[in-house]
Amino acid sequence: MRFWDSTDSSGNNPAIEFCFPCLRPPQADRAPIRNYGSVGQRSRSKEGEMKRFMIGAMLPTVLGIAGLASADEELRRQAAALFGRIEAVTEGDASPEVALGRALFWDTRVSSDGKTACASCHLARDWGADSRRFSIDARGAATSRHSPTIFNSMGQPSLRWLGDRKSGADQAESSLTGSMGFPSKDAGIKRLQELQYLAAFRDAYPRDADPITPGNYARALAAYQATLRTPAAFDRFVAGDDSALTDRQKAGLRTFISTGCAGCHSGPLFGGGSVQRFGLVKSYWLETGSEKIDVGREAITKKEEDRYLFRVPMLRNVAKTAPYFHDGSVDRLDRAVRIMATVQLGRASADDTVASIVAFLESLTGEIPKNYAPPGQRPEF
Numbered sequence: 001m002r003f004w005d006s007t008d009s010s011g012n013n014p015a016i017e018f019c020f021p022c023l024r025p026p027q028a029d030r031a032p033i034r035n036y037g038s039v040g041q042r043s044r045s046k047e048g049e050m051k052r053f054m055i056g057a058m059l060p061t062v063l064g065i066a067g068l069a070s071a072d073e074e075l076r077r078q079a080a081a082l083f084g085r086i087e088a089v090t091e092g093d094a095s096p097e098v099a100l101g102r103a104l105f106w107d108t109r110v111s112s113d114g115k116t117a118c119a120s121c122h123l124a125r126d127w128g129a130d131s132r133r134f135s136i137d138a139r140g141a142a143t144s145r146h147s148p149t150i151f152n153s154m155g156q157p158s159l160r161w162l163g164d165r166k167s168g169a170d171q172a173e174s175s176l177t178g179s180m181g182f183p184s185k186d187a188g189i190k191r192l193q194e195l196q197y198l199a200a201f202r203d204a205y206p207r208d209a210d211p212i213t214p215g216n217y218a219r220a221l222a223a224y225q226a227t228l229r230t231p232a233a234f235d236r237f238v239a240g241d242d243s244a245l246t247d248r249q250k251a252g253l254r255t256f257i258s259t260g261c262a263g264c265h266s267g268p269l270f271g272g273g274s275v276q277r278f279g280l281v282k283s284y285w286l287e288t289g290s291e292k293i294d295v296g297r298e299a300i301t302k303k304e305e306d307r308y309l310f311r312v313p314m315l316r317n318v319a320k321t322a323p324y325f326h327d328g329s330v331d332r333l334d335r336a337v338r339i340m341a342t343v344q345l346g347r348a349s350a351d352d353t354v355a356s357i358v359a360f361l362e363s364l365t366g367e368i369p370k371n372y373a374p375p376g377q378r379p380e381f
């Protein structure tokens with residue numbers, strides 16, 4: 001099963017591909033009415049004149065609408081090529097593996113302090129992220145980076161701010177001794193046995209003689225998280241519904257493409273696909289006011305060329321997942337957008353430009369998946 005429906009994965013550079021004047025309605029700024037009634041059209045009946053007047057009066061409107069429709073078409077074509085769209089999961093939730101993953105995700109007992117679940121730092125009311133700058137793990141320590149949303153996250157080729165986990169299963173397995181606080185993976189497995197999880201693991205992995213393993217714990221969690229997709233107004237627009245986006249949002253989408261945001265935030269998740277330097281034209285902390293300077297991927301690779309490299313985050317649901325950046329240093333989305341324009345693109349942005357990009361980003365807000373709650377419950381706020 002493919003995670004998304006993308007029409008183009010060529011990764012074209014939008015800065016090159018983009019052609020702003022092409023988006024203007026082709027006839028809009030001409031006035032075809034002025035050509036009416038010119039040569040050879042003088043001596044006609046009143047009725048005919050009236051008719052011509054009507055047609056003449058209507059023509060700009062008709063052309064205007066046709067022009068706008070084709071502008072929408074052109075924008076849709078570009079959006080489909082640069083981003084593509086995502087779809088909700090319809091099947092899947094019923095499988096025993098997903099059901100197990102859901103139970104594990106919400107179970108606070110599967111942690112060293114008996115009080116911490118995955119959902120403790122990926123909250124429903126925060127759209128699968130955490131509105132605190134840093135979260136508190138099962139050992140009582142603050143996390144070193146901000147908790148991002150897990151919605152749609154299984155579609156990324158690597159995970160976390162440093163892109164240092166290959167898959168959802170990889171991420172979940174290391175959580176056992178990380179956020180969940182167990183001294184060893186075995187200690188986590190022992191807890192699952194004590195909590196009578198055997199039957200659920202057997203249902204999910206019937207071929208395994210001894211199904212409670214760190215690998216299966218991780219696989220089940222990844223399978224559940226893969227069901228948490230949040231299609232939004234943007235996807236409806238790409239699918240053909242012009243009215244899904246407001247004019248302001250369409251303008252914001254054009255700006256997002258034309259100023260170069262899409263150069264990094266591309267693909268159906270608007271990011272997640274690459275690692276880039278944060279602060280290409282200016283040190284990021286000068287704008288974010290970060291208290292601590294995080295060296296990014298250099299921390300794990302120990303290579304100087306990896307300094308300040310972070311994974312480009314997805315922007316799906318970004319309007320709901322403040323605070324922003326790897327250290328949650330920025331509270332407002334408009335500020336985050338302005339900072340991006342300054343430190344990544346060297347652009348000063350007018351308030352109106354920032355506001356239209358923010359309006360566009362709001363079109364990436366989907367609904368909280370109905371299964372984002374403990375088994376048998378509905379999401380709570």
Ligand code: HEC
Pocket residue numbers: 105116117118119120121122135136137138143144145146147148149150153156158159160161162168171172175176179180221
């Ligand atoms: C103590 C809080 C906390 C708990 C508990 C926690 N997480 Fe996280 N999660 C985080 C933080 C913080 C990050 C970002 C870490 C980083 O990038 O350095 C993160 C990152 C992730 C990511 C990567 C998302 C992305 O887009 O890269 C996934 C997936 C995830 N967590 C799933 C889980 C699962 C599954 C569990 C339970 C096994 C879990 N988390 C438990 C705080 C937590």
Ligand code: HEC
Pocket residue numbers: 256259260261262263264265275276277278280310311312313314315318321323324325326327336337340341344345357
């Ligand atoms: C050169 C690549 C690049 C470009 C261009 C770029 N970004 Fe980013 N963006 C990133 C990276 C990397 C981060 C993560 C920075 C961090 O916190 O470490 C990020 C973070 C963000 C965030 C914060 C997301 C969150 O969940 O915290 C937003 C919002 C954002 N970008 C929007 C934009 C907008 C709007 C533009 C265009 C004005 C843009 N970006 C241009 C690479 C880029």
